[in-house]
Amino acid sequence: MELLNLTTNVKQIQDDVLKEILTLNANTEYLRGYIHGSSDKELFKKNVPVVSYDDVKPYIQRVASGEPSNVISGKPITRFLLSSGTSGGKQKIFPVNNKFFEDMAFIYALRSFLISKHTEGDEKGKVVMLFFAREQSISPCGLPISTSVTGYLLSDSFKNRPSNCFTSPDEVMLCPDLKQTMYCHLLCGLLQRGEVVAxxxxxxxxxxxxxxxxxSYWKEICNNIRSGHVSEWITDLSCRDAVTNILGGGNSELADKIEEECNKTSWKGIIPRLWPNVKFIQSIVTGQNSQYIPMLEFYSNKVHLFSPAYGSSETMFGVNVNPLRKPEDVSYTFMPNISYFEFILADKGNEGEIVDLVNVEIGSYYEPLITNYYGLHRYRMGDILQVSGFYNNAPQFRFVGRKKLVLSVNLEVTTEEDILKALNNATLVLQRSNLLLMGFTSYADISTLPGHYIFYWELKAKNISDIVKPDNKVLVECCCVMEESLSALYREIRSKDGSIGPLEIRIVQQGTFNSLMEFSISQGASPSQYKTPMCIKSSEALVVLHNNVLARFFSDKSPPF
Structure with a gap:
């Protein structure tokens, strides 16, 4: 009933949200100069400027340094959230209070409701939920700085949740050591394999x-289950004690069943084989994460992949109201009660026009502007979305990618959408071999003339015991197919004047992308929020990739244009 109301009365709810935000924040230092204490919508739209992070960063830093919250927020700021940094290139901090985590809990509850409508029996089972916390830092004013997931795990909204359906105890989720957390998540999930539905x-x-x-660790996990003892290297005491309580005594029968599945030649369908009652797999598979769809389909044996929600460190946006939709067709229905949303038209030739949530048009491309309760007003997200339809009166958006170009060595502009299209087409070629693409990133190499695109690929054999043997013919064809999939301008420059060199794929050793993630985490990235960057900009990260290159392949012909 709440979903019906939210998606039917969109305009009224959005107007009410804006009025409430302005009433709370009109007398902050930031807004007072623009709207002079008013909560009038038209005055807001006329006077308050569209901003990026660099515009609001000085205000945020002043609060973080100890100045009162009312520099930017009418209600006290209680925490700063750290963005992942893997989409936009650098980490940012955003002020929030408890309402942010109440909104997260609302979105989580809503997506659970939507899943239960389409999946029988899932409410009776448990979820292997891979949440990862990391240690907080403290701002000069004494407030914590954390990722949104860490903040949520420490919030009252999480602690006081109405029911616990997770296989892992809270102590595992709050363990700051990524390796120990991952091991214990999997151990707890396998101990309760018969109850797991997701x-x-x-x-x-x-x-x-x-x-x-x-x-890498299933044999050790089986030994833990068989003996009834947790490995000694699990040294976080609260985590260790909580897992020991679940482990109980030794269970040789369960260990044997897990061992039997893991010992098979191929891990195709390993998820439903290990968790035979699993009904769906839940994670974001849009944007950069769409590259992992083939891998998850291989491991899940076509158990449905549900991409549940769209959110960020700035605000939560909405949910996927159709859990059964194919991953490549996912769109998100915006919830009007969380923040006030406006949209800058991003269609070529028509950029710049700003419209409200209810006035977006099907098929058009937009960049969202956020006005939230904590100090962001008409803030540019940098994401590009396309309107795919409406659920009642609430628009549905397909995530296209980040606004900024990802690669360029000449005059061409190559976006995330271009890269993902090229990658998907190349993956179809790769399927003819016995190999799977585990991860990728890219780099625009201008160290030599002509400059060219480099794609780093980590491959894996479908059968566990097989060695990865890249086939020259297949990989060269992948290079050619990728070039054929890029923009008309790229293909013209590449073919006509030779000022873009042949596209290159570099195959890296297995485990390279784990090393890349570990490097990013050491630089402050969040384990829960980490996404392999679409394009590498860090020279240190490039060294990680360069040191693990096994083979290089180039396109052997110019693409048609």
Whole structure:
């Protein structure tokens, strides 16, 4: 009933949200100069400027340094959230209070409701939920700085949740050591394998990483289950004690069953084989994470992949109201009660026009502007979305990618959407071999003339015991297909004047992308929010990739244009 009301009365709810935000914040230092204490919508739209992070960063830093919250927020700021930094290139901090985590809990509850409508029996089972916390830092004013997942795990909204359906105890989720957390998540999940109806993580990359981790540690996990003792290297005491309580005594029969599945030649369908009652797999599989769909389909044997929600460190946006939709067709229905949303038209030739949530048009491309309760007003997200339809009166958006270009060596502009299209087409070629693409990133190499695109690929054999043997003919064809899939301008420059060199694929050793993630985490990235960057900009990260290159392949012909 709440979903019906939210998606029917969109305009009224949005107007009410804006009025409430302005009433709370009109006398903050930031807004007072623009709207002079008013909560009038038209005055807001006329006077308050559209901003990016660099515009509001000085205000945020002043509060973080100890100035009162009312520099930017009418209600006290209680925490700063750290963005992942893997989409936009650098980490940012955003002020929030408890309402942010109440909104997260609302979105989680809503997506659970939507799943239960389409899946019988899931409410009676448990979820292997791969949440990862990391240690907080403290701002100069004494307020914590954390990722949104860590903040949520420490919030009252999480602690006081109405029921616990997770296989892992809270102590595992709050353990700051990524390796210990991952091991204990999997151990707890396998101990309760008969009760598990879903396997979930924030992003698809985390799920693929969990299966890769399990390949290395399943024997040890089986030994723990068989003996009834947790491995000695699990040294976080609260985590160790909580897992020991679940472990109970030794269970040789369960260990034998898990061992039997993991010992088979191929791990195709390993998720439903290990968790025979699993009904769906839940994680974000749009945007950068769409690259992991083939891997998850291989591991899940077509158990449905549900991409549940769209959110960020700035605000939660909405949910996927059709859990049964194919991953490549997912769109998110915006919830009007969380923040005030406006949209800058991003269609070529028509950029710049700003419209309200209810006035977007099907098929058009937009960049969202956020006005939230904590100090962001008409803030540019940098995401590009396309309107795919409406659920009642609430628009549904398909995530297209980040606004900024990802690659360029000449005059061409190559976006995330271009890269993902090229990658999907190349993956179809790769399927003819016995190999799976585990991860990728890219780099625009201008160290030599002509500059060219480099794609780093980590491959894996479908059969566990097989060695990865890249086939020259297949990989060269992948290079050619990728070039044929890029923009007309790229193909013209590449073919006509030779100022873009042949596209290159570099195959890296297995485990390279785990090393890349570990490097990013050491630089402050969040394990829960980490997404392999679409394009590498860090020279240190490039060294990680360069040191693990096994083979190089180039396109052998110019693409048609």
């Amino acid at each position: 396997v979930a993580a924030s992003f698809a990359s985390s799920l693929v990483g969990a299966i890769t981790f399990l390949e």
